[in-house]
Amino acid sequence: MHYQTDSSSWNSYMSQKTNITNGTDPFQHIQEIASQNAVVIFSISSCCMCLSMTRLFCGMGVNPMVYDLDEDPIRGQEMELALMGVLGKSCSPSIVPVVFIGGKLVGGMDRVMASHINGSLVPLLKQAGALWL
């Protein structure tokens, strides 16, 4: 909706960052985690909207990986801030859930739902290998 950057600019940003080898760079870390699975949801354990998103993907037959930022005491906050900076929207009450499909940033709940309704989500999932139907 009001993203400063969309997934393409995130990806170009990430490609610029490949030179940085500092593993503690939050963006890098996010990318690393997002690459671990076809569908990665960054969430917070107490967030109910994150639960909704998880149930949405599960209902479609996708098995998402849920990464709770609050379970990483060291870098969780950094990553949260990084996500805020990337997504650029107001974070009330929170920035999460944020979904990466196929390592690429999709966005929050509203973006996911809009893409699901307009039919663009399923092809994306299939492309990422999350769906086989």
Next chain:
Amino acid sequence: MQGFKAAQSPTFDLTTSDMFCQSPFYLRNDEGNLHVTRYEDLGELEQAAAGELHQEGSIYSSTMMKPNIDPFLTNDLPFGVLRTSLGSGEMGSSATCVVDVGCEEQFLNQPGPAKVTGRFSTMVDAGQFMLNNCSISSRMVDVGNVGALGNGNFENWGDSCLADHSHSQQTDTSTDVDTDDKFQFFEERHEPLIVAESREEGKGKYGDQKALRRLAQNREAARKSRLRKKAYVQQLETSRIKLAQLEQELKRVRQQGSLVGHGLSRNQSQNANGNGALAFDMEYARWLEEHQRLINELRTAVNSHLCDNELRVHIDAVMGHYDEIFRLKLIGTKSDVFHMLSGMWKTPAERCFMWLGGFRSSDLLKILGNHVEPLTEPQLIGICSLQQSSQEAEDALTQGLEALQQSLSETLSSNCLGPTGSGNVADYMGQMATAMGQLAMLEIFVHQGDLLRQQTLHQLRRILTIRQAARALLAMSDYMSRLRALSSLWSARPKN
């Protein structure tokens, strides 16, 4: 008031003409009623028990003793003046007449029935009232001048019982008839002093007591009714004030509501929620009117078989108007999410089908039915997948909402609730803070529900052709109107 002066006992001749005052002395008790039974009291003084006459007597005495008994001050009165006020306390519980010792003496000096004096002496013996110049009884009774104090005097007391007192020849059982002329008349005059009921019953003392009780009850009843009236008037006053306050508040809220509706004012006070709800209700009503107008235009356009381009204009107008309600709902959700969730801005039948503060997007397509037929193959696929994805999104949001409710109830039922009911204040505050955060999540959910509805509408528009879209919009609008009409019919149905 002056203390009672005892022993003012001027000597005087107890002549019939001089003895008694010429002018009737109308005594009023402190409640402004004339109690005739004073006379009756007098007749029964010697039988008066301590308590029985007290009440009556105290009034009697207090009125007797009021300074306005000027007639007694005149020199016409043979007896000394009862000008001092005897507090009822002074009178005590005994018979209340003031008996003048001197009078007694006078009586004693007279050749007369010992009984009469005996009566007075009894009164004296009762002992708790002070004696003054002359007996009230004698004052009350116009023994001397029958003509002067006729029946009318007694009638002036307002008691019809005494109207025919003069005809009464009944004597008090305790009194002997005085053979002496003076006292005979006095005796006769005593007749009316006897309680009228005793005359009827023949048992003077009991009748007197009954009358006294009756009078006392009357007084009580009068007092109680006065108190009740006072309380009622006070109640009316407070209700009036409350009504004025309510009217003022209503006016104020209406003004604020119209201001918010025009986007002029927004405040964080308690009224904000009320204003948010009120403002949304007003905006929604306005939106509904405009929606009906646009739908009617579309219907006319469809019925007149206009070309697609012209239809498109109408369709875009309706769709744009739908976007407007979603924008308004976003504002309404931010100002009062519970009002949006409650659906009180909808009619009851619509509310029945409500989900997350609005219509169910998965129902939308069921409503269309076969209004949009014929559908091409891609259209059919598109409609089906739209149905499925809206259903999935709805389910996901519903599950998230249930989880939110669960966590909210867990938050509120945490260990702060103990058998004693008291907990750490810090725990309580923390609990509330968590719950507040969870409630804030509710706004997000309602917003997502509205977004889902909006997305579904737009996707539908994209799938369908112009004509199909026109028919779809009309069908949807008709469905909603029928629900609203059903609500009106239901609420207006005769209830048995």
